[in-house]
Amino acid sequence: MGPRRRVLLLAPRMHGLRGGINRMQPGLGLGYLAGVLQARGHEVAIYDAALEGAQRQLDTNDPDEVLIGASDVQILEVLDDFEPDFVGIGIPFSTLAEQALAVARLVRQWDETVPIAVGGAHVNGAVSDYLHGLQDRLLALGDGSVDYAMVGECDFAFAELVEDCPPGEVAGVVELGRKPRFPRRKAVVDITQLPLPARDRMNLEGYFAYGRFHSSQSTSNRVLNVMASRGCPEACSFCATPATWGQRVRWRDPDAILHEITDCVERYGIEEIQFEDDSLTAMLAPLSELCERLAGLGLPWCTPNGVKANYHLSRQPEMFDMMRRSGCYQVTLACESGAQRVLDDIVGKRLRVEQVPVAVGHAKRAGLFVHSFWMLGFPGETRAEMQQTVEAAASCGADSVSFSIVTPLPGTPLYRGVVARGQWWPGRDYRGTNFRRSQVQVDGFDSPEAFERWVAEVNAQVNQQAARRDPERAQRRRQLTHDPAVAGSLVKQT
Ligand code: B12
Numbered sequence: 262m263g264p265r266r267r268v269l270l271l272a273p274r275m276h277g278l279r280g281g282i283n284r285m286q287p288g289l290g291l292g293y294l295a296g297v298l299q300a301r302g303h304e305v306a307i308y309d310a311a312l313e314g315a316q317r318q319l320d321t322n323d324p325d326e327v328l329i330g331a332s333d334v335q336i337l338e339v340l341d342d343f344e345p346d347f348v349g350i351g352i353p354f355s356t357l358a359e360q361a362l363a364v365a366r367l368v369r370q371w372d373e374t375v376p377i378a379v380g381g382a383h384v385n386g387a388v389s390d391y392l393h394g395l396q397d398r399l400l401a402l403g404d405g406s407v408d409y410a411m412v413g414e415c416d417f418a419f420a421e422l423v424e425d426c427p428p429g430e431v432a433g434v435v436e437l438g439r440k441p442r443f444p445r446r447k448a449v450v451d452i453t454q455l456p457l458p459a460r461d462r463m464n465l466e467g468y469f470a471y472g473r474f475h476s477s478q479s480t481s482n483r484v485l486n487v488m489a490s491r492g493c494p495e496a497c498s499f500c501a502t503p504a505t506w507g508q509r510v511r512w513r514d515p516d517a518i519l520h521e522i523t524d525c526v527e528r529y530g531i532e533e534i535q536f537e538d539d540s541l542t543a544m545l546a547p548l549s550e551l552c553e554r555l556a557g558l559g560l561p562w563c564t565p566n567g568v569k570a571n572y573h574l575s576r577q578p579e580m581f582d583m584m585r586r587s588g589c590y591q592v593t594l595a596c597e598s599g600a601q602r603v604l605d606d607i608v609g610k611r612l613r614v615e616q617v618p619v620a621v622g623h624a625k626r627a628g629l630f631v632h633s634f635w636m637l638g639f640p641g642e643t644r645a646e647m648q649q650t651v652e653a654a655a656s657c658g659a660d661s662v663s664f665s666i667v668t669p670l671p672g673t674p675l676y677r678g679v680v681a682r683g684q685w686w687p688g689r690d691y692r693g694t695n696f697r698r699s700q701v702q703v704d705g706f707d708s709p710e711a712f713e714r715w716v717a718e719v720n721a722q723v724n725q726q727a728a729r730r731d732p733e734r735a736q737r738r739r740q741l742t743h744d745p746a747v748a749g750s751l752v753k754q755t
């Protein structure tokens with residue numbers, strides 16, 4: 262290890278919807294990088310420019326969108342105060358790419374000698390697309406304001422770069438420029454060796470006060486977002502996960518997860534856990550070990566990132582029951598489409614439409630509230646197939662639904678198909694990858710606005726129908742999400 266360094270990790274300002282919820286929560290990616298750096302003796306600061314300027318919402322060229330976050334002056338003050346000698350900028354979403362570059366330029370302006378690296382899902386996507394012949398995303402990052410793009414699981418690799426290892430020898434480092442130089446090795450970690458994310462470097466109270474964590478149905482604002490595993494066995498065409506984490510699901514040691522949670526309960530007064538895993542229910546054995554440990558805590562938990570609806574279908578009654586007894590109060594089932602052709606030929610998800618109501622029934626009978634995720638507007642999907650999705654969602658029995666508009670994410674097969682076939686609406690592209698905005702031409706609609714209005718209508722209608730179908734459940738769910746004591750009692754009853 263070289264000299265002790267001062268590393269500033271920045272999350273950029275973000276584009277949000279005017280009057281929208283615009284969720285924010287502590288970024289685990291920057292948290293893990295900081296955790297490793299701290300463990301190796303470096304001085305680290307994390308600054309989330311979106312959170313620190315959450316009240317500052319500026320107009321953009323798009324009347325429906327605002328730019329949320331700290332001003333340049335505020336960011337320059339952070340640089341002056343901390344005086345970093347290395348800066349890392351996270352780009353978890355492609356919507357943030359331009360803002361990440363804006364922050365990088367500011368750092369350059371402050372001191373042009375400080376090395377700057379970027380990483381996160383957008384960077385993974387940009388590199389993967391470059392290797393598939395779509396060069397612009399990665400070249401845009403190499404406009405001179407950033408030195409390195411890092412791909413894969415950079416937890417330890419970033420620390421090596423900071424410690425002056427030659428970039429060409431560090432896994433996952435792309436040296437940017439007109440002709441990027443690619444790494445020889447991918448950055449993959451043994452996740453049992455990870456330290457805890459450095460939450461002591463984050464403004465957790467700021468996130469709690471803002472109060473918009475991932476789940477729309479949180480029982481408390483004092484939420485802990487955690488990942489128990491990485492990877493997902495599926496390879497859905499719209500999803501950025503397979504390219505980053507791979508298809509082999511790897512679990513952390515359940516004792517380490519429990520330690521992370523109890524430590525955060527003690528230090529930060531956590532009242533709810535939200536598991537952000539892509540496939541929390543894919544592997545029963547480690548899930549049971551986790552549930553065994555959670556059961557003693559009496560903390561409500563949920564899976565806002567969604568779990569595939571049909572994992573272990575025949576064993577789901579026991580699985581959901583076990584989850585419920587360990588504190589789980591709600592599951593989100595990722596169902597995507599009510600048209601089998603769309604699931605098979607467009608999404609590539611191994612799911613049968615008729616399995617969804619069965620899974621919903623299993624979860625509800627175990628005492629869980631069920632939210633369901635659906636997607637509308639796949640390229641090549643017909644208007645009739647979208648209607649099938651609306652009907653499947655309305656009839657599956659879930660307590661609530663959300664219909665998202667399909668947004669092609671860089672690095673995914675779906676995105677590359679849309680680019681190749683030129684299927685964007687005129688004037689729209691990947692930068693508006695927000696699930697309420699339509700980017701891709703849709704069968705049966707003349708404009709993105711018309712499609713967005715229709716999706717907003719069906720969202721409202723189907724949720725109202727679900728609430729009317731079972732007013733008592735809807736009322737219990739409302740109580741649960743507004744009164745942590747109800748969530749607590751739900752856990753204790755079991
Ligand atoms: C939690 C979550 C959210 C949360 C908040 C996340 C946050 N602040 O961190 C919320 C709910 C707000 C959210 C919103 C959205 N999300 Co989201 N979200 C996730 C989720 C499920 C987990 C994120 C996480 O904690 N990962 C774990 C950490 C450890 O991983 P990581 O951040 O990628 O970090 C690692 C590497 O990427 C790298 N790295 C990361 N940062 C840096 C920085 C540097 C300098 C370096 C060197 C390396 C590096 O090293 C890290 C350690 O290995 C991911 C899926 C996933 N599995 O990651 C999707 C994901 C990030 N979301 C995604 C999307 C699309 C969205 C939305 C745009 C959805 C929508 N359509 O509206 C919105 C965007 C909102 C906005 N603000 O613009 C996509 C992003 C793809 C893309 N190219 O844009 C993902 C990948 C989902 C997917 N499967 O496709 N999301």
Ligand code: SF4
Pocket residue numbers: 493494495496497500501502503539540569595610
């Ligand atoms: S199952 Fe979910 S996380 Fe896995 S590839 Fe499909 S959408 Fe992504």
